[in-house]
Amino acid sequence: MIVTEKLSKTYGRVVAVDGLDLEVKPGEIFGFLGPNGAGKTTTIRMLTTLTRPTSGRASINGFDVVAQPLAAKREFGVVQQHLSLDRELTVWENLELTARLRHLGRKERQRCITEMLAYVELEEAAGRLVEELSGGMKRRVMLARALLHRPRVLFLDEPTVGLDAQTRRRLWALIRRLNSEGTTVFLTTHYIEEAEALCHRVGIMHRGKMIALGTPRRLRERVGLYTVEALWNGRDTRYTYFPDRSRAVAYSQGLPPEVKTVVVRESNLEDVFVELTGRKVGEEDDGFSYRSLA
């Protein structure tokens, strides 16, 4: 279980995380969405004891990350957004270091590392220096490392960036399997379909604040379950949201002739995201915004 109370972090004048209240339940897959710079990584860094909160509290399975860091550290594993492997060590040695740091015995180390390497399909690369691996292979090593000690809470900060489609699907299956075995998963992603496919609940963060929280369906209901996507004058796409299909269709039929193309479809999380944050997923906060007519 992950709990934060009024968790905040400021860097100089930048408020990276602003009074975050959050509760991720045991056994949940929680998705954390938000534009670049929203404060997702900063939140994960605070939860994983790397960054000290400016104010507020956070705990993992009941252990306060500031007051009881050692106990909190035993509870989680993490795949960070950036590569954080020792490039002068081999794949195996990187994993063995983590296994030793987590006090696994010799036999257990051997077994866990072999098992995880098989899982991420890197058995042949075990003896290679991390330096020589491709980007996707490095990410798979990071994943193997995070899972090595069977943590009960798993943080994944954009875990599928740079993975090929097959590996991504395999990772999704793995996340589901771990979750069904009781692991709580906290993940950030810029791939909306990933959040939709995996997450029980999703939180959308914007400028350090949680602006929406709920099941993907509840969030879609919030903006409207149906979207009318209309192309005005051949260049300007406008989105309008409706609670049901009939109203959406009625609206689409009443549009003026400047609208050449119009699509009525079910809303998805991306629509929620765009509507709430005023920007496409992953887009910089540069004032460029999509407005709806509704």
Next chain:
Amino acid sequence: MDFLTVLWPDLLILRRRLARYLLTTLISPLLYLLAFGWGLGRGVNMGGTSYLEFVIPGIMAAAAMTASFNGAGTKLNVDRLFYKCFDELMMAPLSPWSIVLGKALIGVVRGLVTAAAFWLVAYLISSGFTPGIWFLMVIILSCFLFAFLGVLAAFLARSHEDMATFSTLFLLPMTFLGGTFFSLAGVPRGVRFVLYLLPLSHVTSTLRALALGWPFPWPSLAVMVALTVAFSLACLAAVRRSSV
């Protein structure tokens, strides 16, 4: 025993590159030995001993200093700021002291390897000087002193350049002014006071006294112990503070 786990990967890397390490770490002390001890100082007599005998403990101290400072600090700095793999240690359930000690120990190991290798060469070239147990103890202490300083510098550095700046600003002047090549007893009082502010001065005086059988400078030993403790505590504070 967590500090040994912290030390383990750095030992692997050192072992893998031992030959290259020995070559690079021995270059400058050997050049000093040839240029100053053998070339410049031939025929010079220092209070009853040859200059070569006089200068060997000094160069050994300077070489061990550089090796342990860089040995502890260089990779730590890169791992922390550039490769970020230091995060893995910070997220493992370890006490801050295990991290500081483990990271300092690789500096100590490298410092001792360098000192031993230099001694071997010096032994072949010169008089056949054999260090005793106390000499060894002081070398180990000095390696701890400068390894902790290296860890501290790596924690305070905000870039790779900071590390190089620190090295040029402190280590290089110490190498030349810390009694490596000349006797601190011979310089004017005011200057001597300033030179004794350099940690290396205490190491060279102590080692030289042990090597040449001169009266043992107890105050210098006390200063070394005090500095080692102070630097290690500063490292501890820096690790605790490093979670920004």
